[in-house]
Amino acid sequence: MTTRQAAIESLRIDSPPVTLREMALDRIREAIVAGTFEPGTRLVERTLCDQLGVSRSVIREVIRHLETEGLIEMAKQGPIVARLDWNDARQIYDIRALLESAAVADCASKADSVTKSRLAAILDDLDRNAADNDPPTMLDAAIEFYAVIFTSSGHDVAWEIVARLNSRISRLRVMTLGTANRTVSGPARLREIFNAIERNDPEAAAAACRQHISEAARIAETILTSATIASEGRGSNSLP
Amino acid sequence: MTTRQAAIESLRIDSPPVTLREMALDRIREAIVAGTFEPGTRLVERTLCDQLGVSRSVIREVIRHLETEGLIEMAKQGPIVARLDWNDARQIYDIRALLESAAVADCASKADSVTKSRLAAILDDLDRNAADNDPPTMLDAAIEFYAVIFTSSGHDVAWEIVARLNSRISRLRVMTLGTANRTVSGPARLREIFNAIERNDPEAAAAACRQHISEAARIAETILTSATIASEGRGSNSLP
DNA sequence: TTCTCGTACGTGGTATACCATCATACGGTA
DNA sequence: TACCGTATGATGGTATACCACGTACGAGAA
Numbered sequence: 321m322t323t324r325q326a327a328i329e330s331l332r333i334d335s336p337p338v339t340l341r342e343m344a345l346d347r348i349r350e351a352i353v354a355g356t357f358e359p360g361t362r363l364v365e366r367t368l369c370d371q372l373g374v375s376r377s378v379i380r381e382v383i384r385h386l387e388t389e390g391l392i393e394m395a396k397q398g399p400i401v402a403r404l405d406w407n408d409a410r411q412i413y414d415i416r417a418l419l420e421s422a423a424v425a426d427c428a429s430k431a432d433s434v435t436k437s438r439l440a441a442i443l444d445d446l447d448r449n450a451a452d453n454d455p456p457t458m459l460d461a462a463i464e465f466y467a468v469i470f471t472s473s474g475h476d477v478a479w480e481i482v483a484r485l486n487s488r489i490s491r492l493r494v495m496t497l498g499t500a501n502r503t504v505s506g507p508a509r510l511r512e513i514f515n516a517i518e519r520n521d522p523e524a525a526a527a528a529c530r531q532h533i534s535e536a537a538r539i540a541e542t543i544l545t546s547a548t549i550a551s552e553g554r555g556s557n558s559l560p
Numbered sequence: 561m562t563t564r565q566a567a568i569e570s571l572r573i574d575s576p577p578v579t580l581r582e583m584a585l586d587r588i589r590e591a592i593v594a595g596t597f598e599p600g601t602r603l604v605e606r607t608l609c610d611q612l613g614v615s616r617s618v619i620r621e622v623i624r625h626l627e628t629e630g631l632i633e634m635a636k637q638g639p640i641v642a643r644l645d646w647n648d649a650r651q652i653y654d655i656r657a658l659l660e661s662a663a664v665a666d667c668a669s670k671a672d673s674v675t676k677s678r679l680a681a682i683l684d685d686l687d688r689n690a691a692d693n694d695p696p697t698m699l700d701a702a703i704e705f706y707a708v709i710f711t712s713s714g715h716d717v718a719w720e721i722v723a724r725l726n727s728r729i730s731r732l733r734v735m736t737l738g739t740a741n742r743t744v745s746g747p748a749r750l751r752e753i754f755n756a757i758e759r760n761d762p763e764a765a766a767a768a769c770r771q772h773i774s775e776a777a778r779i780a781e782t783i784l785t786s787a788t789i790a791s792e793g794r795g796s797n798s799l800p
Numbered sequence: 801t802t803c804t805c806g807t808a809c810g811t812g813g814t815a816t817a818c819c820a821t822c823a824t825a826c827g828g829t830a
Numbered sequence: 831t832a833c834c835g836t837a838t839g840a841t842g843g844t845a846t847a848c849c850a851c852g853t854a855c856g857a858g859a860a
Contacts, residue, residue, distance in 0.1 A: 339812095339813065339814095340813075340814070341813080341814090364840090364841070364842095365841075365842070366840085366841075366842095374814080374815090375814055375815045375816075376815080376816085376842095377617065377620075377813080377814060377815065377816090378813085378814070378815090380617070380621060380842090380843090381620060381621055381624045384621045384624045384625050384628075385624050385625075385627075385628050387625075388624075388625050388628035388629060389628060397822085397823090397841080397842090398841065398842065399842095407714070408717060411714070411715060411716070411717040411718060412717060414662070414715075414718075415659065415717065415718055415721070418658045418659065418662060419655065419658065422654070422658060474647070474651070475651060475654075476651070477648060477651040477652060477655065477725075478651060478654075478655055481655070481721055485717075579842095579843065579844090580843075580844070581843080581844090604810090604811075604812095605811075605812070606810085606811080606812095614844080614845090615844055615845045615846070616812095616845080616846085617843080617844060617845065617846090618843085618844070618845090620812090620813095637811080637812090637852085637853090638811065638812065639812095
């Protein structure tokens, strides 16, 4: 009976009927957050049509989506990749500090063993990859780490907001995660947060989280105020 | 010189070349937040085309925008007005409490006389209209009150987030602002916040703000858990 | 009478055609 | 030679046509 039900369950096709629009959305978003399209770059609709091999209807709807996300802004001559100045970044780090510390504290209060083990697994992966010191990979792990924290503690609305904010500062994050001039490296801070969660200590977890973000913000400030990120076309691999 | 500059300034044509899409966006968004389109209602593209007198291209881009905003969700049979359950609303109130109390405290620390007078004017308007007890008007005033607080204290990113969240719970807010079973009415709480700002007392301002939101959340909970807002098609005028 | 199969219509996905506007470049004229 | 006007190309805004899919309703058979 159960095997039959399982067999029937396995028949299920829940492949989200992936539309051209969704694929194009992911592609373009990735290109923006990875820095392939630098801030200020004009996104000419017909050019994107050729590059992605889809029609303008698709491209336009994707642009509308990304515009609402804040990754694209409409200049008077058309859509461009959103620029990021320190004033915006500062506010984003402030909001992250509020939302993430709240989620982390909440997670620390109610984390059960399965959540803890999931977080531990992610951090172990992160440590393994930290040897290669590949910032994008480290960033993915950090994102997953926080995704578990937010969703397991019932903060999925906040997670959606934070994820969207993070995509706007993703290039900054790549630089801050691996940079050397912070007292404690980013992954180490994540481990501090995890330790506090593991012993169910909300206060310590929130404090570590705030510390982690304020350090990242300070590094971001030096990056953004010295030279605007829009002007220098450094890719994610250009770290010293 | 200054008059000449002013004259030159006044020559400026910054009329946003209002596109059909923007007008349609505003119309549909208003219809949703006002409850004309109830949660769960199917938004059939061609029907909206007829109702607004525009083409499907426009409607589809608007739907994409509102979907990203969270006002519309895509069911498998097409877009529907997003439903709101208590789990989402609770998170939204939590996030508001964090962001608004932070902004209010910041505003209280650095509010100057012009900001204070702007806030006072809004509250005076609100008091005048409170006599009519017209919830939508009161809600507009409350929105403007917070808009001044956020933008004057340099929290415009957070304001964008809060505004978007608020549009998702606008129908709840209409009900909670005027409802009688709260210890202190919503407008009175706003005045408490204002008083704290006027004497530049961040702590008191933040406390009043948190109090205001937690009261609203409690009322919202009784509304949402007794009967889902999706099922009952009460307009904004159905207050007792 | 009931179950099943087929067809027709409605819906969303995609592509394309057309138009208004703006910027730029080229040529003519003072 | 310098300046102005026009023409052309590019770009975004809008409308429409076409297609695939899914659902619902009706007809026919058991």
